[in-house]
Amino acid sequence: MDTDILTEEPQAMIPRRRFEKVNEIIERNGKLQAVLIPILQEVQAEYRYLPEEILTYIAMVLNLSPATVYGVATFYAQFSLEPKGKYVIKICDGTACHVRGSDPVKDAIRKRVGLKEGCPTTTDLKYTVETISCLGACGLAPVIMINEKIYGQMTPQAINIIIDKLETEEGDAK
Amino acid sequence: MNTLSVDHQTVAIKNEKSLLELIRNMGIELPTFCYNSELSIYGACRMCVVEIEGRGIVASCSTPPAPGMKIFTNSPRVQRVRKTVLELLLANHDRECTTCEKSGHCKLQELAERFGVRKIRYGERDLKLPLDTSGKSLVRDPNKCILCGDCVRMCWEVQGIGVLNFSNRGSKVQVGPAFNKNLAEVDCVNCGQCSAICPTGAIVVKSEIDAAWTALHDPTKLVVVQVAPAVRVALGEEFGLPAGEIVTGKVVAALKKLGFDKVFDTCVSADLTVLEETHELVERLENPADLPLFTSCCPAWVKYAEHNEPEFLKHLSTCRSPQQMFGSLVKKYWAKEMGKKPEDIFTVSIMPCTAKKFEITRPEFTTDGIPDVDLVLTTQELARMIRESGLLFHQLEAASFDTPFGFTSGAGVIFGASGGVAEAALRAAYEMISGKVLEQVNFEEVRGFQGLKEAAVNLDGNEIKVAVVHGLGNAKKLIGKIKTGKSFYHFVEVMACPGGCIGGAGQPVAVEKAVKEARAKGIYHADILSQLRKSQDNPIIAKLYEKWLEQPNSHEAHATMHTKYITRGRITGEDIQLLTSKHQQKLDVAVCVGTCCYLKGSYDTLQELMRRADQAGIGDQINLHATFCLEGCSQSPSVRINEEIVGGVSPEQVDSVFTSKILNRSQR
Ligand code: SF4
Numbered sequence A: 001m002d003t004d005i006l007t008e009e010p011q012a013m014i015p016r017r018r019f020e021k022v023n024e025i026i027e028r029n030g031k032l033q034a035v036l037i038p039i040l041q042e043v044q045a046e047y048r049y050l051p052e053e054i055l056t057y058i059a060m061v062l063n064l065s066p067a068t069v070y071g072v073a074t075f076y077a078q079f080s081l082e083p084k085g086k087y088v089i090k091i092c093d094g095t096a097c098h099v100r101g102s103d104p105v106k107d108a109i110r111k112r113v114g115l116k117e118g119c120p121t122t123t124d125l126k127y128t129v130e131t132i133s134c135l136g137a138c139g140l141a142p143v144i145m146i147n148e149k150i151y152g153q154m155t156p157q158a159i160n161i162i163i164d165k166l167e168t169e170e171g172d173a174k
Numbered sequence B: 001m002n003t004l005s006v007d008h009q010t011v012a013i014k015n016e017k018s019l020l021e022l023i024r025n026m027g028i029e030l031p032t033f034c035y036n037s038e039l040s041i042y043g044a045c046r047m048c049v050v051e052i053e054g055r056g057i058v059a060s061c062s063t064p065p066a067p068g069m070k071i072f073t074n075s076p077r078v079q080r081v082r083k084t085v086l087e088l089l090l091a092n093h094d095r096e097c098t099t100c101e102k103s104g105h106c107k108l109q110e111l112a113e114r115f116g117v118r119k120i121r122y123g124e125r126d127l128k129l130p131l132d133t134s135g136k137s138l139v140r141d142p143n144k145c146i147l148c149g150d151c152v153r154m155c156w157e158v159q160g161i162g163v164l165n166f167s168n169r170g171s172k173v174q175v176g177p178a179f180n181k182n183l184a185e186v187d188c189v190n191c192g193q194c195s196a197i198c199p200t201g202a203i204v205v206k207s208e209i210d211a212a213w214t215a216l217h218d219p220t221k222l223v224v225v226q227v228a229p230a231v232r233v234a235l236g237e238e239f240g241l242p243a244g245e246i247v248t249g250k251v252v253a254a255l256k257k258l259g260f261d262k263v264f265d266t267c268v269s270a271d272l273t274v275l276e277e278t279h280e281l282v283e284r285l286e287n288p289a290d291l292p293l294f295t296s297c298c299p300a301w302v303k304y305a306e307h308n309e310p311e312f313l314k315h316l317s318t319c320r321s322p323q324q325m326f327g328s329l330v331k332k333y334w335a336k337e338m339g340k341k342p343e344d345i346f347t348v349s350i351m352p353c354t355a356k357k358f359e360i361t362r363p364e365f366t367t368d369g370i371p372d373v374d375l376v377l378t379t380q381e382l383a384r385m386i387r388e389s390g391l392l393f394h395q396l397e398a399a400s401f402d403t404p405f406g407f408t409s410g411a412g413v414i415f416g417a418s419g420g421v422a423e424a425a426l427r428a429a430y431e432m433i434s435g436k437v438l439e440q441v442n443f444e445e446v447r448g449f450q451g452l453k454e455a456a457v458n459l460d461g462n463e464i465k466v467a468v469v470h471g472l473g474n475a476k477k478l479i480g481k482i483k484t485g486k487s488f489y490h491f492v493e494v495m496a497c498p499g500g501c502i503g504g505a506g507q508p509v510a511v512e513k514a515v516k517e518a519r520a521k522g523i524y525h526a527d528i529l530s531q532l533r534k535s536q537d538n539p540i541i542a543k544l545y546e547k548w549l550e551q552p553n554s555h556e557a558h559a560t561m562h563t564k565y566i567t568r569g570r571i572t573g574e575d576i577q578l579l580t581s582k583h584q585q586k587l588d589v590a591v592c593v594g595t596c597c598y599l600k601g602s603y604d605t606l607q608e609l610m611r612r613a614d615q616a617g618i619g620d621q622i623n624l625h626a627t628f629c630l631e632g633c634s635q636s637p638s639v640r641i642n643e644e645i646v647g648g649v650s651p652e653q654v655d656s657v658f659t660s661k662i663l664n665r666s667q668r
């Protein structure tokens, strides 16, 4: 049976469990308009993005117009309306990192995870690659961040080592 | 006494809420974009700036007056800031003024001219966003939006809907419907109030002028036109006449000169509406469960109810709007009299309304598959056609409407103002119930601009409670009170536009309330001038029944002048997919989680269904999804199993529905 790369539960059960989770999140926070942001945060943690139909559902339950919920979801940078990968790789493109070669690092990463031109996320929803303006670790330039972890003094070679490691861990977990 | 000074002049502070109000009261017309006295204060456009000594530049709309302030409205700094604000807005604006629908009525254009902006020091915008032409009534052009938020607040604060909102951040901010959808994909009711308040051409009425000319120039078509009540007290404004001046005769004359073969009066079908609707009311009075009766002449209100109040649809009068009654009479009966087929007659309506443009496209409003009304032109569009043709409006010799739809009662005319339909119905109901002649025909309680007007009218011993609301936000509040049992009424009139049809979005641009008040005055004046004040006295109406319609509420009258309503989802989009079956004989099950069904516990229904499916071990044979509206549902919570919609599936009902409709079709 197909299982999810993240949770190992049967693929067929995921949508159902997630939707139940959404309802749980709403119940727990209270069906109040004031808690929209915490609800969105938790829902995003569950789906790794905010699917349109779930936002519509949230609007309906909280008795808000979908346009209001959409407005909030697009206002904050922490929210994404596009699916994100299991691993979100952020490449710092601040001045220091740029000067020290963040571009070749970025190219190496995109090539390694097999990203198509113009797409931030791989089709298997494993990797998302983004650039951000400054991670505030200029001393370590060029810097990347994978999920919550910072990696400094990156080179195209180092990238391969790091991703190899991710892949092995992944395999072990299975 | 508390005073402050404005441009060295000492003024007393009365109870003005903002400096803007105080300064405007002094006769200084400070420029604004995002300020509107009917909406909340937003304070974002910075057009209204003034300088306060010691404080510098402030937005006057959001600064309350304080004693001792020294204010300058035209200092060099104020002048500089104003120009900069305008230049920045213009830099980001698609400046194709000559081809813009709003040209000549655009506030941005007007202020740029007023402040002599002659060059723009900033670059041009290179981004061209797509237009939204999906709706029947409006066109949105985001390239012309200055982000003042007026439409956002109008749709939410006044109409209680919230179709439009801001999205994104920084330089990417936009105003529009959720998820970048088009207006036709969401719960927009086409009231057009957003376009009426938009200072620029970012939301405009969809123009049908070209189609009108084509029909007029087509020798094979007999082109007839109907004119709504509210048009006659507003069209004059486009030609420099005061608001509220009754220009009926000139409107008719202009239409004849433009080439319309027959010019008819929608007030005649308004009189018909009164008779049909009052009969319906009297019938419903027998059965309290059918009350209140809501009016149905406003297509924006009807669509609102279809989206938001499915349980109240059975309370909407089944009467078609006067526009549609008229179209149906023309195509069904009058055409025959003229020896024409419905398709050889082209019916145009001149309406104060943008939602009417949508209404004519409703599939039920057809005769033999031909639309009953072919085209709607707004008051503004008619004005443009008159200008195009070079007719000098004020010199036109008054003309009169053609028979047979040419003579109206005053009751038909007051349909144009909020409260008018209720008043007209009361005039008829009194006589119908009591059998006596009504001497005092004015029901002042239901007139005017208050958001909710109520009246308890004694109709010969029977007290009838009437409520009148205008602005859908007020309707929403009222329905809330009716639902919780806080209020009870027999009859409720709803008009979507503030002030009723006289405040329709197709009318000449009128930001001030005074203009609408003058129009309402004109309407009631036209009523007084009418020979007959009650619809039931109109001899034309008696004739129409005799010739075509038998009697009010007859079978024939129903077929021609009544209608049905449908439930509508609030937004189109994907369902929430919960179980995906790869089974060959899978069963498709959709559970509605739209507002109504959700409130009635449809989430528990959904849970219960999944539990039962698990228990029976047939989860893999069901394609299960949560949907936002099944359209055509009757009773919440609704479930669709393959093609069949099943109503009233509460969690307790799941078991029997599951056994009878799902389990026996599955393969175990
Ligand atoms: S037409 Fe009316 S309902 Fe539609 S967006 Fe505009 S204000 Fe809202």
Ligand code: SF4
Pocket: B144, B145, B146, B147, B148, B149, B150, B151, B152, B175, B194, B197, B198, B199, B200, B202, B203
């Ligand atoms: S569409 Fe018009 S009213 Fe709405 S924010 Fe833009 S400019 Fe203002």
Ligand code: FES
Pocket: B031, B032, B033, B034, B035, B042, B043, B044, B045, B046, B047, B048, B049, B059, B060, B061, B062
């Ligand atoms: S009118 Fe005051 S900020 Fe817009």
